[in-house]
Amino acid sequence: QVQLVESGGGLVQAGGSLRLSCAASRRTFSIRAMGWFRQAPGKEREFVAAISWNGGSTYYLDSVKGRFTISRDNAKNTVHLQMNSLKPEDTAVYYCAASSITMPTTTRAAYDYWGQGTQVTVSS
Secondary structure, three states: OOOEEEEOOEEEEOOOOEEEEEEEOOHHHHHOOEEEEEEOOOOOOEEEEEEOOOOOOEEEOHHHOOOEEEEEEOOOOEEEEEEOOOOHHHOEEEEEEEEOOOOOOOOHHHEEEEOOOEEEEEEO
């Protein structure tokens, strides 16, 4: 069992920045790819970013490329999502997820552990 706890969400003006963090409970964190997803009201949960077990590979949703950066610290069992130049359309609940494989994937079904989510609201 892997427990994930997100933090760092909040209210920010358009153009601002937020840094989300996700703390994992088990050492098996270090062999899993990690991902961030988001879900806006009335919409499907969508992939945002993912990182391989060693941080060597990353994937991003096209609309966040160049603005968001995913990173991880395996010594501290944490993964982060730095979000810059935020837009109102980035408003959503953001979820951290742990994959069952080592390489990053955009496929939601590959993630078998999820955090409770943290709200990000970007005002215009």
